[in-house]
Amino acid sequence: METKNEKSDVSRAEELKNQANEAFKGHKFSHAIDLYTQAIELNSNNAVYWANRAFAHTKLEEYGSAILDASKAIEIDPKYSKGYYRRGAAHLAMGKFKDALKDFQQVKRISPNDPDAARKLKECEKAVMKLKFEEAISVPVSERRSVAESIDFHTIEVEPQYSGARIEGEEVTLDFVKNMMEDFKNQKTLHKRYAYQIVLQTRQILQALPSLVDISVPNGKHFTVCGDVHGQFYDLLNIFELNGLPCEENPYLFNGDFVDRGSFSVEIILTLFAFKCMCPSSIYLARGNHESKSMNKIYGFEGEVRSKLSEKFVDLFAEVFCYLPLAHVINEKIFVVHGGLFSVDGVKLSDIRAIDRFCEPPEEGLMCELLWSDPQPLPGRGPSKRGVGLSFGGDVTKRFLEDNNLDLMVRSHEVKDEGYEVDHDGKLITVFSAPNYCDQMGNKGAFIRFEAPEMKPNIVTFSAVPHPDVKPMAYANNFLRMFN
Incomplete structure (x- = not known):
């Protein structure tokens, strides 16, 4: 009883x-x-x-x-x-x-x-x-040929009736990028010739970079870090409205998860890549867990690329995503990574530099953890709530920063109501730049501005702006849309 x-x-x-x-x-x-x-x-x-x-x-x-x-x-x-x-x-x-x-x-x-x-x-x-x-x-990895090397964009004809943005010659200029963004804003597509040119040129730039990139911000200058933008192109335009376009004097780091979920991922990736081609030091790009084949297959990017570009672009983006660096260090003091830290202590920046990143993310190890891990309030380490990577406490963050003579860690990867969250005694900041994520979370977006030499984080938050009536996940797999 x-x-x-x-x-x-x-x-x-x-x-x-x-x-x-x-x-x-x-x-x-x-x-x-x-x-x-x-x-x-x-x-x-x-x-x-x-x-x-x-x-x-x-x-x-x-x-x-x-x-x-x-x-x-x-x-x-x-x-x-x-x-x-x-x-x-x-x-x-x-x-x-x-x-x-x-x-x-x-x-x-x-x-x-x-x-x-x-x-x-x-x-x-x-x-x-x-x-x-x-x-x-499927072809074994060892036998796979580069898709990029099979494409010569010069041979692709631009039809006389095409009225969109054009790249004259080999150089991506600011005028072109502005015209392209205006076209995208009005839901026009970019000609495949120019899309190929942007992606192939970005591949060349990324290929030459190490897995961990050092960024130097001179005294008196500033630097902006953005988190996930997840295919929310109109919110990206708003960031540029609020904080200025990327250029040598106004550089940005976009910290992974450019694509998937939001249904304007093609517009985002071509815009970010075009700025990288225009001026490589105006924009830095880090890999997120969604810059991977398995995620893109499920969460919409693959379907969107097929719909707006072509099947060949699906393979090309998958290849170029494998060239994205995994982490950045700003002024030798601020460590920036998409996900988080590691299942073992003692990892040095040199270990991250040594990662062979030119592959799909593995299911364990340093590369996986950089892309997938999350902070937790309790000390120590715990299982990941995502089922991949792990959760790590403030003591883990503190030891990693001390071991590498760093002051602060900035990461993204998680929706936060205010667009950001400060954890681990102020040593870790999460920044997320997709407001009202998936049109339903009601969160703000944020970005962080650092001014040299102090490099104190100045966090700016913003709200979502209207976008054309294309729902998030519009290009995602049928069965996944059933659950959203």
């Missing part, structure tokens, strides 16, 4: 769950997770709470945590179809199609008449078949 206390715990847990559901509906996913957690602490045997929290984790791209929660829901109630459904969705989001397929098969077994489950299972089966086919026809 239930005691009075147990009864009140159960009813309080139910109240908390209802509050969490409301927070979820209002896109306050972190708050929803806190409330579901409180409900679970009062009544840990309710599979619904675990499955709901899994869904909130999915919304924050914390797929590792979502899988753990959904698995717990399944353990509590093996016949609870939503547990398999939530886990399947998280597996899909990580590109683990075969695991997702098993989960959706279970959903279908438990709810044979659910048309939604049947549809998702079908999409998942298609994805697994496609994957098997691609594996069967």
Whole structure:
């Protein structure tokens, strides 16, 4: 028989769950997770709470945590179809199609008449078949030829009726970049000849760079660091409006995740690459976890490139993304990387310089951790809530900075309500530059301006601006759009 206390715990847990559901509906996913957690602490045997929290984790791209929660829901109630459904969705989001397929098969077994489950299972089966086919026809890495070397943009004709921006000769000029951005703003496309020229010239510039790039900001000058922009081109234009266009006197570092999710990724990548061609010291570009084939296949960039350019560009971008540097150090004091730190102590800047980055990101090791890891409030290290990389505490940050005679670490990779967050006793700043991320998070964007010689971070926040009515993930895989 239930005691009075147990009864009140159960009813309080139910109240908390209802509050969490409301927070979820209002896109306050972190708050929803806190409330579901409180409900679970009062009544840990309710599979619904675990499955709901899994869904909130999915919304924050914390797929590792979502899988753990959904698995717990399944353990509590093996016949609870939503547990398999939530886990399947998280597996899909990580590109683990075969695991997702098993989960959706279970959903279908438990709810044979659910048309939604049947549809998702079908999409998942298609994805697994496609994957098997691609594996069967793929060429071993050692035998792969460079796509870039098979393209000569000079031979591509520009039709007389083309009225867009043009590059005269070999040089990308500021006038061209401005015209191209204006065309993009009006949803016009760039001719393939010029798109090839920009991407190929950027490849040449990037290829010559080390895996860790040193940046020097002279006294009296400033430098701006931006975080993820994720295909939100109109917000990128707003950054330039607020802070000026990239040039030698106004240099920028864009810290990875230029593409995916937002549906103007082609416009963003061509704009950033064009500035790199125009003046390499006006803009620095770091690789993020979304500058990779597996992510681009799922989160929209691949589909968008096919739609706006061509299949060949899909392979070309994948190749050029492998040339992006992995980290930057500004004035020997500020370490900038997309994700975070390492599963081992004692990593030196020379170890990062020595990484052979010309490949798809591996699933473990230094390169993986640079792109995927996140800070945590507790000291030490913990498992990643994303299911890739790890979580690292303030002590890890402090030791890394001390070992390398650095003052500050700047990273991106995570949505923050204010566009930024300062952690680890002020030694670590997260900056995220995609406001109202995916048109639903309601967050601000931010960038950081550093003035030499003090190099104190001056953080500027901004709100989202309107964009044409093309939804985020418009070019993403069918089955993933079903979950958004």
